[in-house]
Amino acid sequence: MVELARDAFVDGRWQTTNRRFAVMDPFDDAVVAEVTDSDDALVELAIAAAARAFPAWRRQPAPVRGKLLGQMAQRMLADEKRLAEICVRENGKPTKEGIAEVRYAASFLAWFAGEAERIYGETIPASDAGLRLTAIREPVGPCAVITPWNFPYAMLTRKLGAALAAGCTVVAKPAHQTPLGTLAIAQIAEQVGLPPGVFNVVPALDGPRVGGKLVRAPQIRKISFTGSTKVGMSLMRDAADDLKRVSLELGGNAPFIVFADADLDAAVAGAMVAKFRNTGQTCVGANRFILEQRIADDYTGRLCKAIGKLVTGRGSDPGVDLGPLIDDAAVAKVKRLVEDAIGKGARVLYGGAPSGKTRLVPPIVLGGITSEMQLWREEIFGPVVALRVARDEQEAIDLANDTEYGLVAYFYARDGARQVRVAEALEVGMVGVNEGLVSAAQAPFGGVKHSGIGREGSRHGIEDYTNLKYIATRI
Numbered sequence: 001m002v003e004l005a006r007d008a009f010v011d012g013r014w015q016t017t018n019r020r021f022a023v024m025d026p027f028d029d030a031v032v033a034e035v036t037d038s039d040d041a042l043v044e045l046a047i048a049a050a051a052r053a054f055p056a057w058r059r060q061p062a063p064v065r066g067k068l069l070g071q072m073a074q075r076m077l078a079d080e081k082r083l084a085e086i087c088v089r090e091n092g093k094p095t096k097e098g099i100a101e102v103r104y105a106a107s108f109l110a111w112f113a114g115e116a117e118r119i120y121g122e123t124i125p126a127s128d129a130g131l132r133l134t135a136i137r138e139p140v141g142p143c144a145v146i147t148p149w150n151f152p153y154a155m156l157t158r159k160l161g162a163a164l165a166a167g168c169t170v171v172a173k174p175a176h177q178t179p180l181g182t183l184a185i186a187q188i189a190e191q192v193g194l195p196p197g198v199f200n201v202v203p204a205l206d207g208p209r210v211g212g213k214l215v216r217a218p219q220i221r222k223i224s225f226t227g228s229t230k231v232g233m234s235l236m237r238d239a240a241d242d243l244k245r246v247s248l249e250l251g252g253n254a255p256f257i258v259f260a261d262a263d264l265d266a267a268v269a270g271a272m273v274a275k276f277r278n279t280g281q282t283c284v285g286a287n288r289f290i291l292e293q294r295i296a297d298d299y300t301g302r303l304c305k306a307i308g309k310l311v312t313g314r315g316s317d318p319g320v321d322l323g324p325l326i327d328d329a330a331v332a333k334v335k336r337l338v339e340d341a342i343g344k345g346a347r348v349l350y351g352g353a354p355s356g357k358t359r360l361v362p363p364i365v366l367g368g369i370t371s372e373m374q375l376w377r378e379e380i381f382g383p384v385v386a387l388r389v390a391r392d393e394q395e396a397i398d399l400a401n402d403t404e405y406g407l408v409a410y411f412y413a414r415d416g417a418r419q420v421r422v423a424e425a426l427e428v429g430m431v432g433v434n435e436g437l438v439s440a441a442q443a444p445f446g447g448v449k450h451s452g453i454g455r456e457g458s459r460h461g462i463e464d465y466t467n468l469k470y471i472a473t474r475i
């Protein structure tokens with residue numbers, strides 16, 4: 001049994017300060033571990049270590065970097081039960097989702113292990129016979145990686161895999177609620193023999209303090225952030241002072257449209273994943289259901305029936321589908337959004353407003369949603385289904401695009417021409433057509449509008465960690 005890592009991982013060593021903070025189980029506030037609270041000096045050590053390790057790491061042949069990433073992926077899979085348990089304890093998600101997350105997270109390391117060998121450049125025909133023009137891709141340099149609590153492994157490896165494959169080094173700052181998973185990945189990095197300083201982890205209670213330090217450090221050449229739009233925007237402003245590269249994976253407000261020609265049972269199955277994974281706490285969560293009038297009642301009935309089978313409870317208990325929300329603020333937000341909607345005329349079709357006394361929030365279905373309600377504009381981040389009816393295809397598209405966000409949209413339809421038309425009309429970075437789960441290591445994940453900048457996963461994910469250098473050679 002590998003011991004739970006609790007200290008910062010800096011320059012290949014486990015380091016601590018004289019301060020610790022408690023990581024708590026969101027189900028009952030039991031203390032899972034006391035973790036090192038990285039102070040400014042330790043964060044500076046991590047930045048310096050990443051800068052020192054960079055020249056040698058970038059010179060390693062790509063297959064060597066890829067091999068280490070591949071070994072990390074294999075170790076994650078071999079240890080998936082333990083890693084999932086850590087995730088269930090610190091995040092609260094059901095065990096089956098913990099396992100799914102470990103596999104999903106490992107798939108990014110495996111994918112980028114292969115992509116490391118495919119960071120191709122270009123040769124360009126020159127108009128001058130005496131010149132040879134080439135463009136090569138080089139790593140941007142040491143990167144800061146700042147991640148949220150909702151997918152502690154996957155949000156890390158999506159960045160880490162691409163960065164290390166490209167030849168960058170990394171300082172990671174996990175969310176204060178869920179540092180243990182990131183530290184467990186650092187243990188794996190140590191076990192496979194990743195050179196010191198290539199991957200550093202600085203857990204901390206005060207995210208803005210450490211995040212601010214990372215974004216202002218001149219040695220850090222790129223910030224890759226996943227989290228709220230508000231924080232992403234402020235990081236981008238700060239990064240501008242040093243013209244650092246930024247990748248931002250931010251909030252969403254996904255529409256989930258069911259057209260009259262859809263396979264309604266498939267649309268129910270898709271909704272269960274798109275809405276209820278991680279108890280609704282996903283950036284790609286279906287936030288606004290838009291139903292074409294003709295099937296609205298039929299679909300609502302089928303959906304409520306499926307929702308009735310969901311079991312809420314402690315994530316580690318067998319058969320649980322929905323764990324607790326991450327903290328009291330998350331529960332208070334869901335309560336506010338539901339009460340606001342009901343106050344403005346929404347009808348409760350299933351369940352009821354959360355009591356606010358426990359973090360277990362059973363599913364709620366609301367009908368009669370309008371644009372004036374707060375949950376039409378804000379990410380709900382909880383198990384609330386908000387239903388709205390559209391007259392026809394055009395109104396459904398207009399409603400779907402009625403948001404400042406643009407991460408993902410889902411729609412269900414059988415008609416082939418409609419599938420193309422609607423997919424092209426939606427203002428988002430990703431579309432699920434008859435599919436409620438679009439995330440995959442091979443595919444470009446990311447948003448438009450206030451949902452972010454850049455793509456993760458796929459061959460594009462690695463490009464975000466490289467600079468294109470053009471070389472003109474006189475022969």
Ligand code: NAP
Nearest residue numbers: 147148149174175176207208211227228231249250251283
């Ligand atoms: P958050 O409050 O923005 O925090 C995300 C990370 O940023 C945490 O590590 C946090 O540290 C740190 N942080 C907070 N304030 C900071 C600051 N001023 N400067 C630098 N770092 C700072 O978001 P969250 O509540 O943890 O996560 C939920 C949000 O993430 C949702 O909006 C969700 O949609 C989004 N998300 C997006 C994607 C995507 O791929 N598009 C994926 C998952 C989640 P502390 O925890 O220590 O405060």
